[in-house]
Amino acid sequence: MKKLAKYIIVITTVSAAVMELVDTSIVNVAITDMAGSLGVSIEDMSWVITSYAIANVIIIPLTSFLAEYFGRKNYYLASMMIFTLASYMCGQSTGLVEIIIWRFIQGVGGGALLSTSQAILFDAFSEEERPIASGLFGMGMVLGPTFGPTIGGLIIEHFSWPLIFMINVPIGIIATLLAYTFIDKKDKEGEHKKGMYIDYKGILFLAAGIGCLQYVLERGETEDWFSSNSIRICAALAFAGLTSFIIRELRIEKPAVNLRVLNNRNLIFTTIFTFIVGFGLYTSVFVYPVLAQRVMGFTAYETGLALLAPSLISVILMPVIGKLMSKGVSSIPFVVTGFILFSAFTFITSRISPDAGRWDFFFPFLIRSAGLSMVMLPLINQAVVGLQPKDYSAGIALNNMVRQLGGAFGIAIANNYVAHHYALHRTSLVGNLTPGSPEYTQRITAITQGLSAHINIDSSSAAHGALAILNNQVDRQAYYLAYLDTFNLIAIFFALALPLVVFLRTKKKTSNDGAASKAMLEAH
Structure with missing residues (x-):
């Protein structure tokens, strides 16, 4: 019975995390249909993507604090219910403002599912098995953004856009019931919240700074960057908010996000690698569908299917990598191999013919999936090497936030880069x-x-x-060449970051090791 409960927890947590990650990209292929249905422009409709991303990136670094304050299980269940309810309301929305508001609320619930699911999954495994749990979770992190365009394309081709939100409802209800039944509370979970100090100012500065920064990154190209008053105002607010947040968090005794862990050199360079991985993961998923549909004439479904099939290699690789790391294999060779493979993917893709068919992308995306599989789990473990157990939560929260920001920066840079090179x-x-x-x-x-x-x-x-x-x-032809240039740009970022691997630290395997596994367990 105990073994059955463990597998149910695996299915529940990985499904919840994948559901959240799918929703970061599923809307991308439905924007045109949604805009036509609600009678608004595609530019206005893109706020549905922006609002979710802003909520996501604000809540992720706060998940550790919120889980400690409310109790991890309570916070997880509440987040799942918020996400499910907001998904239903998005599907029922009949106006632009309405769906933007519910999409933001969906992002608030979804942001918690990622990190908290990791912690609960790790809690279900013994210390020796936790790297395998990391592999299972990392597999979901790679497949989630990849599933989005495929599922979205299938729904748009055969059904209507509200289903891209409504599909979350039965999954969310089942996952909530399973989590309530099979996930146990930690000892004294949430009991000490009356005596906890709440860093309201730090949370406010973080929300303003990160939220405005995400807005600038998401909307900058659309609004012609600093020629727009809203972009200039948000850029100033982002700078002021983040500067105030950093100063405050370094000065007070109990910050909402412990930035002091960045004194650790290994964590600094791990976050750089994580930023580049987020940049490559989300930018490639963003650029490829536009290239495939605008230049090559693929349907939304064909576009997603071409991306999905080779990505399934992660199902094989992630558990294998987790098993090897549980036996003491260092993270660093995986990181180096993964970066080389991802660079090879961008190099090959940047030379693909404009007349290429769907299956011509299979081999490049197979290399991409292998590369991402090599770096996801090792970087999760590498983030806590050299940290004290009490600092694990802060290290992991920062790492997760930086990956999301890497994706936001990547998409913003890609938008601007494509527009400039197209001209x-x-x-x-x-x-x-x-x-x-x-x-x-x-x-x-x-x-x-x-x-x-x-x-x-x-x-x-x-x-x-x-x-x-x-x-x-x-x-x-101009768009085709511009998109290929963007893949070359991604390759440059990966190539420039690779020499920094010499600054990463290794850690000998000990009886109480488990780096990221223990990190996640303590983090939330």
Whole structure:
């Protein structure tokens, strides 16, 4: 019976974490349909993505404090219920403001599921088995963002957009009931909250700073960066909020987030690697679907399916890596191998043909999944090497927040990079198509004759149609080259970070080791 309970806890916690991670990307492929249904612009509809991301990144570093204050099990159950209720209300929303508000609330509930699920999962395993638990959880962290576009594409193709939210409701209800039944409370859980000091100012500064920073990153490209008043105001608030937060947390005795752990050199460099991993994970998931649909003509479902199939290698690799680490294998060789593999993925993808089919992406994304599998779990363990047990929670919370911020920075940089390089490539391509030149004349003549032969239109209309077709071809080629440039940019980030591995510390395996496993257990 005890063994059955452990497996139920595994299914419950991993499912809850995957459900949260799926919702970070599932909306991306549904924005057009949602905007049309609610009668708003795609630009306005993108607030549905932004609001969730802002709530997520604010709540993640506070999960340790909130779990300690309310009790881990109580906080977990409440978060799951908030997430489920908000998912239902998102699916029932009939206006833009309404769905943005519920999407923010969904992000508040979802942000807690990730870290708290880790702690509960680790608690169900013995110390020797915890690296395997890390592998199971890391597998969900890789597959979650990958499942989003696939599930979203399938739903949009065959059903309607509210189902992308409503699908969470039965899963959330079942997970809540299983968690209530099978997850035990920790000793004296939540009993000492009356005497706990609550750092209200620190929480307020963090929410303002991180929330405004996330807004700037998410909306900067859309609003033309600092030419927008809202971006300038939010950038100033982000700077003031984060500066005040850092100063306060370093001065008071009981901060909401213990920043003093960053005195540990190993944690500083681990967070740099984690930031780069978040950058690569979320940026590649963001850039590829746009490339596939805008340039290659894939449907939303085909786009997600091409990403999903090779990612299933994580199901095999993550538990294996966890098993090896439980036997004392160092994290550092995995990190190095993972970074090299991810760099290879971006290098190969940056050279893919614009006429590539869905399965041409299988091998590159297989390498990507292998690389991510190699770095996810080792970095979770590496984050607490050299820390005292009392500092594990702060180290893990910072690591989780930095990964999310890496993704936010990556998407913002990718948006700006694509827009800039699209303009450069379009200018270059148009410069090679000077009216009257032999190449220009040859192309226009060929397209005009093709239109006249297949469509019953006069020569003047055919000539105008030929210009429109040529313009679309130039656009397509310019976007294609810009997206490939973005994959090259990701490769540069990974390559520049790799030499920093010499600053990571190793830790000999001892009887009380278990680095990240114990970290997660104590953290929440």
